[in-house]
Amino acid sequence: MQSPPxxxxxxxxxxxxxxxxxxxxxxxxxxxxxxxxxxxGAGKELFAARIHFLSPRWGGPLIKVNCAAMSDExxxxxxxxxxxxxxxxxxxxxxxxxxxxxxxxxxxxxxxAASSRVQEKLLRVIEYGEYERVGGEKTRSxxxxxxxxxxxxxxxxxxxxxxxxxxxxxLAFDVIEAPPLRKRSEDIxxxxxxxxxxxxxxxxxxxxxxxxxxxxxxxxxxxxxxxRELKNAVERAIFYWAREQATKQIDDIEIDPFPDFTxxxxxxRETRSPRRAPLPGPQAGPPxxxxxxxxxxxxxxxxxxxxxxxGSQTRAAKSLSLTYDQxxxxxxxxxxxxxxxxxxxx
Numbered sequence: 001m002q003s004p005p006x007x008x009x010x011x012x013x014x015x016x017x018x019x020x021x022x023x024x025x026x027x028x029x030x031x032x033x034x035x036x037x038x039x040x041g042a043g044k045e046l047f048a049a050r051i052h053f054l055s056p057r058w059g060g061p062l063i064k065v066n067c068a069a070m071s072d073e074x075x076x077x078x079x080x081x082x083x084x085x086x087x088x089x090x091x092x093x094x095x096x097x098x099x100x101x102x103x104x105x106x107x108x109x110x111x112x113a114a115s116s117r118v119q120e121k122l123l124r125v126i127e128y129g130e131y132e133r134v135g136g137e138k139t140r141s142x143x144x145x146x147x148x149x150x151x152x153x154x155x156x157x158x159x160x161x162x163x164x165x166x167x168x169x170x171l172a173f174d175v176i177e178a179p180p181l182r183k184r185s186e187d188i189x190x191x192x193x194x195x196x197x198x199x200x201x202x203x204x205x206x207x208x209x210x211x212x213x214x215x216x217x218x219x220x221x222x223x224x225x226x227x228r229e230l231k232n233a234v235e236r237a238i239f240y241w242a243r244e245q246a247t248k249q250i251d252d253i254e255i256d257p258f259p260d261f262t263x264x265x266x267x268x269r270e271t272r273s274p275r276r277a278p279l280p281g282p283q284a285g286p287p288x289x290x291x292x293x294x295x296x297x298x299x300x301x302x303x304x305x306x307x308x309x310x311g312s313q314t315r316a317a318k319s320l321s322l323t324y325d326q327x328x329x330x331x332x333x334x335x336x337x338x339x340x341x342x343x344x345x346x
Contacts, residue, residue, distance in 0.1 A: 009046065009194075010043065010046050010047070010050060011187070011190055011191055011194050012184055012187035012191070013186070013187060013190060014179075014183075014184035014185075014186045014187045016179045016183050017179055017184045017187055020047070020176060020177060020178065020179055021050070023174075023176050024047050024050050024051050024054075024176050025050070025054055027051065027173075027174045027176065028050070028051045028052075028053075028054035028055040029054075029055065029056075030173075031055070031056065031057070031145055032145075032173035032174070033126055033145070033146045033147070033148070033170060033171045033172075033173050034048075034051055034146075034147045034148075034173060034174050034175075034176065035111075035147075035148050035149070035150065035154070035168075035171045035172045035174070035175045035176070036048055036051075036147065036148070036149045036150075036175075036176050036177075036178060037149070037150055037151070037154075037175060037176070037177055037178070038149075038151060038177055038178030038180065038226075039151055039178075039180050039224075039226055040151050040225060040226065041225040041226035041227055041228030041229055042178040042179065042180050042181070042226040042227060043178045043226070043227055044109070044149040044151070044178045045064070045107065045109060046178075047176055047178050048064075048105075048107045048147040048149060049062060049107075051105070051147055051176075052104070052105040052107075052145075052147070055105070055145065057104050057105055057145055060101075060102075060103035060104025060105070061100060061101050061102075061103070061104035062101075062104055062105050062107065063097050063100050063101035063104065063105070063106050063107070064106075064107040064109065065078060065079065065097050065106070065107070065108060065109065066109045066110055067108055067109065067110045067111055067112075067113045067114045067118075068109075068110035069110075072115040072117065072118065075114060075115075075118055076117070076118055076121070076134055077094060077096065077134050078096060078097055079096050079097050079098060079118065079121070079122070080096045080098060080121065080125075080131050080132065080133055080134060081093070081094050081096030081098075081099055081133040081134065081136075082094045082096075082133050082134035082135050082136070083134070083135040083136040093133075094133075096133065098125060098131060098142045098144055099140070099142075101144045102142065102143055102144060103143055103144075104144065104145070105144070105145045105146075105147055106144050106145070106146050106147070107148075107149070108122075108146060108147070108148040108149070109148075109149045110150065110151070111148040111149065111150050111154075111171070112150050112152055112154060112157055112162075112163055116164065119163070119164045119167050120167075122146075123164060123166055123167045123170060125142050125144075126146055126167075126170045126171070127170060129141055129142050129143065130142070146171070148171050154168050154172075155168070180223070180226055181223040181226045181227055181229075181230060182222060182223055185219055188215075188218050188219055188230065189210075189215060189218075191227060191230055191234075192210060192215070192218055192230065192234050193207075193209075193210075195230070195231045195234040195235060196208075196209075196210070196234050196235075196237070196238050196250075199234065199235040199238040199239070200238055200242075203238070203239065203242055205238070205241075205242045208238075208241060208248070208249050208250050209249045209250070210249055210250050210251070210253075211248075211249040211250065211251035213251050214249070214250050214251045214252070214253045217253045217255070218230070218233070218234075218253060221233075221255055229255075233253060233254070233255045236254060236257060237250050237252065237253050237254070238250070240252070240254075240313075240314055240324075243324065243328075244313060244328070244338075248339075251339065252310075252311060252312050252339070252342075254312060254314060254315070259318060295334075298330060299330075299334045299336075301320065302316065302320070302327065302330050302331065302334070302336065303336065303341055305317075305319045305320050306336070306338050306341040306342055307341055307342065307344075309342065310342040311338045311339045311340075311341055311342020311343060312338075312342065313327055313328065313331065313338050316338070
């Protein structure tokens with residue numbers, strides 16, 4: 001007996017998210033093309049997978065292709081296949097994605113990137129279920145459901161002549177929006193816990209949970225990269241929490257891992273209001289303990305960097321041109337408490 005399909009990880013409890021899930025579940029039942037729209041990282045591919053696995057075609061293949069990742073000629077060959085000798089380098093016959101998706105679903109991501117020529121061929125196969133391989137003369141039949149996705153307004157693209165209006169009409173039997181994360185902010189704690197738990201299990205550490213300040217940071221961010229960006233930020237936080245061998249909850253979230261850059265491309269240190277205490281001066285009078293004096297300077301430099309970084313050892317290491325492990329060595333050497341130092345500077 002065939003095992004049931006693995007359902008995609010669509011996680012959330014917000015009203016807008018549940019409405020989108022219900023919409024996808026309902027349209028899955030009818031064997032028609034569907035268009036999934038939404039911003040980058042909002043989960044369009046996961047909605048497409050849900051439509052497939054809840055449809056009568058769930059036992060068939062789910063084949064995916066990113067139309068933006070291929071040239072016009074390669075996309076044509078990948079979708080419809082080619083015959084041996086169809087073009088230079090075509091040494092043997094190639095089965096296209098439509099042929100491989102027979103009896104199942106073909107997911108066309110970034111459909112707006114397809115050229116007008118490819119769009120015309122897509123229209124024909126969706127409308128009549130017919131196509132030819134590149135370089136072939138035999139008309140082939142396709143029993144394939146098409147689910148397409150776009151992260152731009154295809155109606156406007158069609159009005160401007162950048163997308164075929166007749167293809168849009170065929171694709172848009174129904175249109176599902178993968179809601180952006182900012183419209184479902186109440187799902188952020190649930191998503192963060194899911195991604196953090198998975199990352200903790202992957203690297204073999206206990207799931208620590210997030211402090212209220214860390215969760216407030218996650219809630220306050222605009223998330224232009226949506227769920228994908230949240231996943232990266234949470235996984236990064238778990239990774240560095242584990243490296244620091246922390247025992248408390250995560251309270252340091254670095255959403256943007258990139259350094260600031262100057263106009264000439266050089267990495268620039270953050271300029272903040274001065275918090276650095278003056279470096280210790282030379283001790284007056286003998287005995288002159290050079291080692292103790294250098295240690296005092298080293299300790300104060302690290303404390304100042306941790307203050308400016310809000311307790312983040314990653315950012316403090318960058319500001320001092322040290323590796324993370326080098327900074328950790330200094331922190332242990334002087335028994336410093338980075339979080340306490342960062343908190344005191346707020």
